[in-house]
Amino acid sequence: MDYNGFFRDRLEDLRKEGNYRIFAELERRAGNFPRAKQYREDGEAEVTVWCSNDYLGMGQHPVVLQAMHEALDHCGAGAGGTRNISGTNHYHVLLERELADLHGKEAALLFTSGYVSNWASLSTLAARIPGCVVFSDEGNHASMIEGIRHSRAEKRIWKHNDPEDLDRQLSEYPKETPKLVAFESVYSMDGDIAPIAEICDVADKHGAMTYLDEVHAVGLYGPRGGGIAEREGLMDRLTVIEGTLGKAFGVVGGYITGTRELCDFVRSFASGFIFTTALPPAVAAGAIASIRHLKQSSIERERHQRVVAKVRRKLDAIGIPYLPNPSHIVPVMVKDPVKCRWISDWLMDHHGIYVQPINYPTVPKGTERLRITPSPIHTDADIDKLVSALNELWSECALARAVA
Numbered sequence: 263m264d265y266n267g268f269f270r271d272r273l274e275d276l277r278k279e280g281n282y283r284i285f286a287e288l289e290r291r292a293g294n295f296p297r298a299k300q301y302r303e304d305g306e307a308e309v310t311v312w313c314s315n316d317y318l319g320m321g322q323h324p325v326v327l328q329a330m331h332e333a334l335d336h337c338g339a340g341a342g343g344t345r346n347i348s349g350t351n352h353y354h355v356l357l358e359r360e361l362a363d364l365h366g367k368e369a370a371l372l373f374t375s376g377y378v379s380n381w382a383s384l385s386t387l388a389a390r391i392p393g394c395v396v397f398s399d400e401g402n403h404a405s406m407i408e409g410i411r412h413s414r415a416e417k418r419i420w421k422h423n424d425p426e427d428l429d430r431q432l433s434e435y436p437k438e439t440p441k442l443v444a445f446e447s448v449y450s451m452d453g454d455i456a457p458i459a460e461i462c463d464v465a466d467k468h469g470a471m472t473y474l475d476e477v478h479a480v481g482l483y484g485p486r487g488g489g490i491a492e493r494e495g496l497m498d499r500l501t502v503i504e505g506t507l508g509k510a511f512g513v514v515g516g517y518i519t520g521t522r523e524l525c526d527f528v529r530s531f532a533s534g535f536i537f538t539t540a541l542p543p544a545v546a547a548g549a550i551a552s553i554r555h556l557k558q559s560s561i562e563r564e565r566h567q568r569v570v571a572k573v574r575r576k577l578d579a580i581g582i583p584y585l586p587n588p589s590h591i592v593p594v595m596v597k598d599p600v601k602c603r604w605i606s607d608w609l610m611d612h613h614g615i616y617v618q619p620i621n622y623p624t625v626p627k628g629t630e631r632l633r634i635t636p637s638p639i640h641t642d643a644d645i646d647k648l649v650s651a652l653n654e655l656w657s658e659c660a661l662a663r664a665v666a
Contacts, residue, residue: 279599279622280598280599280600280602280603280621280630281599281621281622281623286300286309286610286616286618287300287301287302288300288301288309288311288616289301290311290321290322292322292327293322295311295314295316295319295321295322295639296310296311296312296314296319296637296639296640296644297309297310297311298310298311298616300610300616307614308614309610309614309615309616310614310615310616310640310644310647310648311616312615312616312617312634312635312636312640312648313616313617313618313632313633313634313635314635314637315478315508315509315635316509316510316512316637317481317482317509317510317566317590317635317637318481318482318510318512318556318562318563318566318637318638319512319562319637319638319639320481320510320511320512320513320552320555320556320562321512321513322512323512323551323552323555325551325552325555326512326513326548326551326552326555327548328551329547329548329550329551330513330544330545330547330548330551331544332547333353333543333544333546333547333548334543334544336543337351337353337543337544338543339542339544340539340542341354341539341540341541341542341543342540343539343540344536344537344538344539344540345372345529345535345536345540346536349539349540350540351540351543351546352543353543353546353547353550354372354540354541354543354546356546356550357370357372357546357549357550357553358370358371358372358517360549360550360553360554361505361517361519361553362519364480364486364487364488364519364553364557365488365489365491365492365497365503365505365519366488366492366497366498367497367503367519367520367521368520368521368522368525369519369520369521369522369524369525369526370517370518370519370525371383371517371518371519371525371528371529371535372515372516372517372540372541372546373515373516373517373518373534373535373538374514374515374516374538374539374540374541375506375508375514375515375516376405376477376504376505376506376507376508376509376515376516377404377405377516378405378516378534378535378538379504379505379506379516379517379518380403380405380406380409380475380504380516381405381406381408381409381412381534382409382528382532382533382534382535383409383473383502383504383518383528383532384396384406384409384410384413384442384444384473385408385409385410385412385413385532385534386413386527386528386531386532386534387413387442387471387473387502387524387527387528388409388410388413388415388442389412389413389414389415390527390531391440391442392440393439393440394413394415394416394440394441394442395415395416395417395418395435395439395440395441395442396410396413396415396416396417396418396441396442396444397418397420397428397431397432397441397442397443397444397470398410398417398418398419398420398444398445399419399420399422399423399444399445399446399456400419400420400421400422401422401423401446401449401452402444402445402446402475403446403450403475403477406444406446406475410444418431422449423445423454423456423457425457425460425461425463425464428443428461428464428465429464429467429468432464432465432467432468432470433468435468437468437469438469440471441465441468441469441470441471442470442471442472442473442501443461443464443465443470443471443472443473444473444475445461445472445473445474445475446474446475446476446477446478447474447475447476447478447479447489447490447491448476448478448479448483448490448589448590448591449478450477450478450591450633451591451593451620451624451625451631451633452585452587452591452593453585453587453588453589453590453591453592453593454587454588454589455490455587455588455589456474456490458474458490458491458494458496458499458500459494459496459499462496462499462500466499471501471502472499472500472501472502473500473501473502473504474491474500474502474503474504475504475505476488476489476490476491476503476504476505477504477505477506477509477516478509478589478591479589480505480506480509480510480511481509481510481511481552481553481556481563482510482563482566482590483563485560486556486557486558487510487553487556487557487563489503489505491503501520501524502518502519502520502524503518503519503520504516504517504518504519505517505518505519507545507549507552510556511549511552511553511556512548512552513545513548513549513552514541514545515541515545515546515549562638565638566590566636566637566638567590568638569636569637569638569640569645570590570592570636572636572642572645573592573634573636573645573648573649574592576645576646576649577592577594577649577652578664580649580652580653580656580663581656581663581664581665582594582649582652582653582656582663582664583595583662583663583664584634584664585631590635590636591633591634591635592633592634592635592636593620593631593632593633593634594617594631594632594633594634594652595629595630595631596619596630596631596632596659596661597628597629597630597631598630599619599621599622599627599630601630601659601661602619602620602621602630602631602632603619603621604659605619605632605652605655605659606618606619606632608655609651609652609655612651613647613651615647615648615651617632617633617634617648618632618633619631619632620632620633634648
């Protein structure tokens, strides 16, 4: 078999469909983000980033950078091993305490990423609890899907954000059957928010555990940045709250929070935890500083919501269609993979605006979009430039406009 020929053909198929992914080579500038330097074949250019998951700009916040510098000078670069073998640094322990407090739980457990925390925790819980049946929202992230699949536990998919369908499916099993309901709070592509209270009601009725992914909500919602569950006063009703350090907290890593016994159980049996080198101490120190700051400061969250609202108002004024939702994510709907890629390239090359096209398989075919993520550090001038460029390109591509 011509293996490389096979690879080339499949990659060419992606290009023809408009779904081939191209990395934007950027250099973020501390103190000047969302500005970044872009490296291209024809040289360098300055761009404004409109699609970062560093939602609040905490990746450049002075308290975070100072904490990381101090930890780097104090501890060196790496953790030196897995958590079990010489890699548990004092900063890891402090960070887990901070996270448990953030979510009102007894304990927390750190992982190297949000993907790994979902994959390792869900696969371990579902595989190790005898006879466990997992009920997964159909909109769940790939990390949750892969974790559930890896567990080989029985799996049921319930309609997205539909407690009635969840209730119907749970009703098919005896109450004594171990059950785990897995879902997200903010869904990252459409920006919709789960009815957490109603889902908890259904889960409680059937004796099911609940596993809530808050990766796109931690830091952004709730009086201390604990997420949607904190905002709605529901943290105590959830068995597991999972989150990330790589989005609103501005660094990298993932975690779960829950009872001491549950976290210790995952710690003791999850291969994705046991056999992975621990996060660098400087990363943990930066996360601690970021979480502590956002527990006390609501300035970033309040400005963030104001900028999001302003972007939406400006798009409404010129009829640029986006999915309405109650979160901070603004999905501008192009619905064509080739045009989505072309608009993204034109924005970058001619306007210095970086918005990554989101195509299949991240979203279903026919729902291709530009996923815009306003931040509290985008200025009014940034917003005006973005909206003006989109207005021009919408006409150039003869795309439909929203009717006011």
